[in-house]
Amino acid sequence: MLVHGIGQEDRDQAELETAMVGALAEGLAAAGHPQLTTTARLAYYADLFSRPGGQGGEITTGTPEQEELFERLLLDLLRQAAERGPEPADRRQAERALRQADGEHAGAQGPRALIRPLLNAITRVSTFGRHGFSVAERYVRMPLWQVTQYFTDERIRTAVRERVAGLIGPDTRVVIAHSLGTVVAYEALHQLGRPLPLLITLGSPLGLRTVIYERLRPQPARVPPGLARWVNILDPDDLIAARPDLARLFPGAAGVVEPHVLVDNGPEPHAAGAYLRQAATGRPVGQVLRQL
Template sequence: MAAIVLVHGIAQEFRSARSLEDEWLPRLARGVKAAGYPETADRLWKYRQTRRGIDARMAFYGDVMRRHPSQPDAPDVDELRHEMADRIGREWLDRAAARSSAPPERQRAAREIARLEGGPDQTGRTVVLSPTCGLSGLKWFAADGPGSAGGFVTKALAQLTRYLTDDQTRARVLDRVAADIGFDTRVVIGHSLGAVIAYEVAHRLRRPLPLLITLGSPLGPDTVIDDWVRPQPPQPPSYVERWINLADRDDLIAADPVLARLFPGRHVDGGPELRSGYTLEHGAAPHNPDFYLMRREIGRSVGQAFAA
């Protein structure tokens, strides 16, 4: 089994494990090297294909998220997912208004929230918009240029809500990821939806996992996601020894990274060491996994995991 298991996020359904590994691993190696572990960094990438290399694999589940137009959801399921998507979208708007590092973006989010709450337009008519419309007005979601925001928001919310509400999809994804985790696995790194998946897979383990890292995770205190993750009520995975949760303030998909508040009163003796916080630097694409993987905070933890 792999020593490091990587779990990707949304919108990767037409990628492959190999192509994602080729993107993630050199960035992770760069962060490990910057943190003062050059030998481990070389084993991650330079010597990856040799006996000296560290076996790091992408647990790919993107193809499971493909949906054919001939497979519509039942009306009640579709309504539930729309409701969840609206609530999650509103959370993202609130984060933009509260913590974006760019004042114009905060102001734009505040205006979208005001419109969302049904204020009258110039003709005096009440306008009721969806959070998706509001998010589409933010530059953060239009990284690929004008017109891209709506498609990204729709896809992100659709895949996230489908995972949380479709038991068959959830089981297939968890089985796919769990298959790469074994006795030799020292580190599991999950990004975005992959962070939620990594957390749930960790609860399946019946062997120690030295390090769980979640990046840009939508799982957080007082979020919609908190009500839908399994098991309920949420609790730290028993066999995880250390859990590090990192988010950027400009990453609107990431919940506030406060693990202690996520599990109030649920800590038990012998549970994992919980570390969480915001990144020390801002990136141009704050939700991009490349941005997180190159951070020294992550590189230091991975380096330490292989230094013993």
């Protein structure tokens, strides 16, 4: 089963499923399993999110809690760019933006006052344009607002999690999740109540301590019960993906959480298709399917 990430609200479910399943087939072939056939389904949930209010999708109607979290997400992206951005110019740009934000924060009247400057700062960091999204309209506003809604709107969180959990049947052998989908899959697997041979997380923010990790359920964070193997794959240039060792953050039986695997997704470091086409993704999937 495949679980998509943020920024898919404008894509048709069938189209997205076809694209992701096709990319996974390429990953299986790259790993030396071209003859393997598998029945894969996509857990689609983008339609469950509401759009932000305001002209052009500007965030203007959030609760104080949502606005604060949205601001923290924007700040965290800039910190990631300053620390890990692949381009020196982008790192310097992000550092300047963070210093400016610190200065403006002192006189700002609430989080909403900083959202516009932070959005503008991110659009000036070219690294974010390599993540497969239009920076100003899609990558910053709508997708990150979906993260905010997931963690602050209980109705949305429950509906998204239940939709994903409802597709994990007794014959499901592998769950592959991308981006925010890794958060949803993690929480859904805690409700599964039966064994699962393999979880693959792609470009996962699960280890982001400032905005994601402490908000996961259940707490304290741990390996979902019944999970036999967890493979985490990331591109070093993917600024959404957390770099910490997940085995340290998610305790469980020895050896379940494997050391993270680094890949090169080229010009789209966070794109789901690029991750799925990697041999590093197809290899563990093929190993599980060969056991059937």
